[in-house]
Amino acid sequence: MPIILKTRREIEMMRRAGQIGCEILAAMRQAVRIGVTTFELNEIGREMLASRGAIGMSKNYPSYTPGEGYPAETCVSINEEVVHGIPSPRQLKEGDIVTLDLALRFDGYCADTATTVPVGRVSDKVNKLLNVTRDTLAIGIKQIKPGRKWTDIARLMQYNVESNGFNVVREFVGHGVGRSMHEDPKVPNFVTAEQLKGDFKLRAGMTFAVEPMVVIGRRDVHQLPDGWTIVTEDGLPAAHFEHTIAVTDAGADILTDGRAPWGL
Ligand code: MF3
Ligand code: CO
Ligand code: CO
Numbered sequence: 292m293p294i295i296l297k298t299r300r301e302i303e304m305m306r307r308a309g310q311i312g313c314e315i316l317a318a319m320r321q322a323v324r325i326g327v328t329t330f331e332l333n334e335i336g337r338e339m340l341a342s343r344g345a346i347g348m349s350k351n352y353p354s355y356t357p358g359e360g361y362p363a364e365t366c367v368s369i370n371e372e373v374v375h376g377i378p379s380p381r382q383l384k385e386g387d388i389v390t391l392d393l394a395l396r397f398d399g400y401c402a403d404t405a406t407t408v409p410v411g412r413v414s415d416k417v418n419k420l421l422n423v424t425r426d427t428l429a430i431g432i433k434q435i436k437p438g439r440k441w442t443d444i445a446r447l448m449q450y451n452v453e454s455n456g457f458n459v460v461r462e463f464v465g466h467g468v469g470r471s472m473h474e475d476p477k478v479p480n481f482v483t484a485e486q487l488k489g490d491f492k493l494r495a496g497m498t499f500a501v502e503p504m505v506v507i508g509r510r511d512v513h514q515l516p517d518g519w520t521i522v523t524e525d526g527l528p529a530a531h532f533e534h535t536i537a538v539t540d541a542g543a544d545i546l547t548d549g550r551a552p553w554g555l
Contacts, residue, residue, distance in 0.1 A: 292475045293475065294467060294475050294494075294497060295467065295469050295470075295475075296494065296495075297469060297496050297497075297498050297537065298496070301400065301469070302498065304397075304398060304399065304400040305400045305401070305402055305468070305469070305498055305535065305546050306402075306544075306546045307397055307398065307400070308395055308396060308398070308400050308401055308546075309402035309404070309535055309545075309548070310547075311340075311343050311345050311395060311397055312345075312393050312394075312402045312403070312404045312535075312547050313404060314339070315335070315336050315339045315340065315343075315393055315395075316336075316391055316393050316404055316406060318335055318339060319335050319336055319391050320391060320406060322335055323383065323389055323391075323410060324410070324411075325382075325383060325410060325411050326382050326384075327382065327383055328378075328379070328380050328382050328383075329367035329369065329376065329377075329378045329389070330378045330379055330380055332365070332367050332389075332391065333364060333378035334378075336364050336365040336393055337363075337364045340364055340395060343397070345395045345396065345397040346395060346396045347393070347394070347395055348395055348396055348401060349361050349363060349364060349365060349392075349393075349394060350362070350363060350364050354519070359518070361375070361377075361519060363377060363378045364393075365378070365391060365392060365393045366390070366392040366405075367389060367390070367392075368389070368390040368392070368520070369383065369387055369388070369390075370387055370388060371523045371525075371526045371528055372390070372520050372521065372522050372529070373390075373460055373463070373506070373512055373521045373522065373529040373531065374390070374463060374504060374521050374531060375519045375520055375521050376390070376520050377517060377519055383410045384410065384411075385410060385411035385412060386410065386411060386412065386413050386414065386417075387410040387413075388408065388409055388410065388417055388420075388421065388528055388530065389407065389408050389410060390405060390406070390407045390408075390530065390531045391405060391407075391408065392404075392405035392531065392533065393405070396470075399470060400469065400470060401468050401469065401470065401471060401472045401535075402468065402546055402547050403500045403502075403533060403535050403547070404500075404533050404535060404547035405502060405531050406531075406533075407421055407424065407531055407532060416507060417507075417528055419455070420505060420529075420530050421530050423451065423452060423455045423457055423505060424457075424503055424504075424531065425530075425532050426451060427448045427452055427532075428501060428532040428533070430447055430448055431444050431445070431447070431448045431480070431501045431503070432501060432534065432536060432543045432545065433542075433543070435542055435543035436493065436538075436542050437493050437494055437495050437538060437540060438492060438493065439493050440490055440491070441476070441490055441491050441492075442479075442482045442486055442490045445479050445480055445482050446482045448480050448481075448503055449481040449482060452480075452505050457505050457506060457507055458505070458508070458510040459481045459503065459504070459505060459506075460480075460505070460510055460512055460529065461510060462512055462521070463502075463504055463521070464477045464478055464479040464480065464502075465477070465480070465501045465502045465533070466478055466499060466500055467497070467498065467499045467500075468498050468535050476489065476491045476499065477489055478499050478502075480501075480502070480503040493538050494538060495540050496537070496538065497537070497538040498536070498537045498546070499535070499536065500535045500536075501533065501534060501536060502532070502533035503531070503532065504529060504530070504531045505529065505530050505531075506527060506528070506529045506530075507527045508523060508525040508526075508527035509523070509524060509525045511523070511524035512524060533547075534546075534547045534548065535547045
């Protein structure tokens with residue numbers, strides 16, 4: 292499928308979705324504390340989406356394997372869960388980290404944003420994981436400029452992760468965003484022969500989600516029998532930060548940055 296370039300008007304529509312997403316994720320993040328359940332965190336997202344007339348794009352998202360669609364409005368993933376954790380009665384405890392991922396559509400246009408939050412005090416290693424993953428997203432975004440090849444940016448993101456002793460998950464990548472949550476192109480956080488083949492040059496009007504997933508240990512992951520939750524093979528923690536951006540002549544315009552307390 293071709294990459295769909297957006298007009299300035301469409302980018303403003305996406306910014307509206309992005310600001311709602313950012314506001315909701317900030318509220319969910321504020322509710323993170325010892326004892327809260329991931330169901331309760333999703334409830335905040337579900338209610339705020341409804342009150343703003345926005346649609347959570349995860350809900351009923353079709354499964355790769357035959358079965359039911361994704362059952363909630365947001366993805367809430369704890370510790371070794373990398374992405375697509377399903378909200379549940381599980382309570383967060385001190386030292387956990389929790390990834391909140393929200394994609395929504397408002398007035399026909401989507402935005403997608405995620406952050407990983409510590410619960411109480413976390414170990415130095417886990418704290419470093421959060422900082423490196425957040426920085427990796429920032430490094431990628433700062434490099435965005437019309438004319439650049441995406442793999443040159445992905446290589447810098449991968450280098451930042453690996454030079455800090457961590458690893459980049461390979462099974463999931465960023466993606467174009469627009470009227471749909473997922474559009475072409477694929478926006479990887481690492482470089483392999485396959486990424487070089489699918490490479491693209493940045494052009495003003497492109498809109499996509501950049502979303503590094505970083506692990507402390509080995510990068511191998513698998514899906515739990517619930518059909519959704521992706522966990523690390525070695526059980527070590529993972530972090531995930533995501534922003535939706537538009538490429539402009541001046542660089543990246545972060546559409547999910549309204550009041551994002553997790554930075555950028
Ligand atoms: N928000 C996710 C992304 O960053 C997609 C979630 S789809 C779901 O691309 F069905 F798994 F929820
Ligand atoms: Co995404
Ligand atoms: Co997302």
